[in-house]
Amino acid sequence: MKRVLMLLTAAAVVGCSGTQGEDASDVDGDVAAAISDINGQFMECVSQGDADLCSSLFTEDALYGAPNLPFAQGRTAIRDAWEKEMEAGMESLRLMTDEVGSFGDTAHEVGRYVVEGPDNVHLDHGKYIVLWKRTSEGWKAHREVFNSDMAQGPQD
Amino acid sequence: MKRVLMLLTAAAVVGCSGTQGEDASDVDGDVAAAISDINGQFMECVSQGDADLCSSLFTEDALYGAPNLPFAQGRTAIRDAWEKEMEAGMESLRLMTDEVGSFGDTAHEVGRYVVEGPDNVHLDHGKYIVLWKRTSEGWKAHREVFNSDMAQGPQD
DSSP: OOEEEEESSGGGSTTGGGGGSTTTTOOOHHHHHHHHHHHHHHHHHHHTTOHHHHHTTEEEEEEEEOTTSOOEESHHHHHHHHHHHHHTTOOEEEEEEEEEEEETTEEEEEEEEEEEOGGGOEEEEEEEEEEEEEETTEEEEEEEEEEEOSSSOTTO | OOEEEEESSGGGSTTGGGGGSTTTTOOOHHHHHHHHHHHHHHHHHHHTTOHHHHHTTEEEEEEEEOTTSOOEESHHHHHHHHHHHHHTTOOEEEEEEEEEEEETTEEEEEEEEEEEOGGGOEEEEEEEEEEEEEETTEEEEEEEEEEEOSSSOTTO
16 A cells, blocks of 8 residues: 655644655645545534534544543544534634645544634644544544643633 | 554453454554553653653654643653653553554554552543654654543643
8 A cells, every 4th residue: 555644834843844854755645635625624614613514524433532531432422522612612723734644544644723712812722643544435533632732721 | 565453452442343344454463562562661761760761762853742732842852841741740651552553664553541650649641642653763653642531631
């Protein structure tokens, strides 16, 4: 299977230049474009307040690892987790992909996020790793762990 | 490149059975064993209070994503991050790997951790994703993001 690794916005992560060497030529634009498209849907589902749509972007048996909670497992639990985040004030989500690597039906993404609330108030920003899986429904988020860069989490 | 995916202790993660289907036959025991060995060294460096040893288990340009801090980038910053965690009371680290997938010189791991302090007091437990990279020095942790399962982080 073809190995691919691409940096989408390496300059946005301080010091990521070191990863750009041997792998930068192995670019699978299709996978990166698919993930970029789905990340657009993540941002859209938040702006629409549609937790069902958000959870549909995960695999059926996904593990969603938010801070200060055990893994939410499966779309129903993940739907509830996103609904709670929206109820807590999340009205806008911005995702910035720094690295994508893909290998057959699996891909990984390293990125950063920004969350805003009503009137564009800044609520949180941080980093994440997502493991993606290609399914019969297309690429889906399969494993995710993220945390805040802020000295205290948004809900502290 | 050969694609491999194995579940080491799938039973330990509720609901991971769904991932055991098509990929379970693709097992690269060597990579899983290497990661298990290095995780043993992570646990050992903490019990020895040796932040230099801990940081040597990462790639030169690794990104270490602890909660409530930006990515620590590179071994010096990562060394300092581990030293601070030890100064905050971490005397024991237990790592439990739930899933490993490897693809050529890249691997990913999903797992859980437990941190204990003096007199085995429980300080923290949570989950992580690590992206591993095979280097001339062997497998090294290259990207890591983790967070606590506890309702409030260990330092709140």
